[in-house]
Amino acid sequence: MIECVRPQLDAVETLFESELKSDLACVNTLIRHVSRFRGKMLRPLLVLLGGKACGEINPAHTVLATVVEMVHMATLVHDDVLDEAELRRKGATINHLRGNEAAVLLGDYLISHSFHLCSSLESQFASRTIGQTTNQVCEGELLQIHNRNNLELDEQTYLQIITRKTAILCAACCLLGAKFAGADDATVENMRQYGLALGTAFQIQDDILDIVGDQTTVGKTLGIDVNKGKLTLPMIHFMRTAPREHRTLLRSLLQGRDADKVERIRNLILPSKSVQYANDRARQWVDTARAALATLPKTEARQTLDAMAEFVIERPM
């Protein structure tokens, strides 16, 4: 499906590695650990397919796709400081290999290189867009830790958090892809809407998996949200709709320190309608994303974007 941008995707891999190379051996050793975080290349794909769906892609798209992947990697590396995750991508994390300090610095190294690489483009447009985006990503993360252990968190605030911390970067990927392919303003805005909706669906699904997914299948530590006191959509819905005694139980489980806390919350929520509610909301966002593609010419790239929107909510549990 992604064959139409395969050469560019390979070029992103190459540029990613060459940009991070240092003349200091100790830096290169640390950077090698970044590869453990490499995933599905969702964000580079959004830039490349977003461009391809709107016109022709050019060398700037490779640069931009590399930039957004670096930004994303930086958030993952810094999340490791935040989340004390024990597994990610089925491997040891930077954090556990070298301590919090290395994780902070490696994340900083990635974010610095992403901005520097972005500044190599001719116009300031991309730098401004990326800067604006990362400003909001930080705000989303800050809003999230501000609401830690807030058992009254409402759906609106939850949506604000995931919009800023996840969806806005996906929106920027699509916007930049379209803009640098020479798309008109209306098309650029449609692509931005597509990315925003896709990113929102993606994060809702990620949060569902964190509660009810299978650790082996998903391939990273689950139950992180619960352990970190982050209420996500299934729990928010549960706190709004479940019978009083179930709500009281969830409250006390979330506030407690039981060893089998995650397991017990999973078993409490699974039989309720709350996971289905969250699935439905994710589905709505997928539909919104797909609708935003309507005016694009019917190309393989558009078809792939369409399929990607479905894919984000059909990941294995």
Place this chain on the structure above:
Amino acid sequence: MIECVRPQLDAVETLFESELKSDLACVNTLIRHVSRFRGKMLRPLLVLLGGKACGEINPAHTVLATVVEMVHMATLVHDDVLDEAELRRKGATINHLRGNEAAVLLGDYLISHSFHLCSSLESQFASRTIGQTTNQVCEGELLQIHNRNNLELDEQTYLQIITRKTAILCAACCLLGAKFAGADDATVENMRQYGLALGTAFQIQDDILDIVGDQTTVGKTLGIDVNKGKLTLPMIHFMRTAPREHRTLLRSLLQGRDADKVERIRNLILPSKSVQYANDRARQWVDTARAALATLPKTEARQTLDAMAEFVIERPM
């Protein structure tokens, strides 16, 4: 002395605050803690005086001076994750107020806003320079933690660490100040050399104070380098020149966990020639910095830059 750039310095304060303002109350609450880190505004002064000494300063200088202060603040905030310092600027740190996570995110917020603000300038020159600079700052920090507890650290590697982590940002400040005042290439290069030498002297002096300074006078936690296993110039010289039994004692103190470790190392090093050696090296860098100003017209700004070079090694012990 800094009166010739006072209006611009005030404008930097204003821009700094307005740029960091968020529409989220919880972000603003956290940002308020940044003011605890605000210091002597050394880096903004280098941009403004560097510009003024080469010609006229313009609104771009205010932007650039704010950008470099944000970059510097970000490193201080992230250093707090790194260094577990208990005091800085005589106040509680973000880290101790809100935990490591808030410190990581607040630092990210600052670095993101610095790049975004920088991208508001017309040309990419500043973005490229700042990106290149922060790449190297990260490398310096990574090289430093790589050499933690390396009791064989040599002077050359020490110099490489402090050049990257401190001096290069000062160099960039002066370079940008000169460049945006329309200075010719030779002058821009001289200003860069001035900043590089001043920054190096500043960091050597900072490291001396960390061992032999008085906590009340200096106004931040001292002995951090020792506690974090960072060898600095006085210790490096001591390990090279002191009598064998003194070196053995320093080695065992550095490797041990005595409660009065910092005090004992201080008492061991003070009577030696190693603090004087480090002072002499800092003095040489100050002379280099001042020499780089030679071709500038004799203005109040140049005079202030000259005095600043002296000031960095004459801070109260």
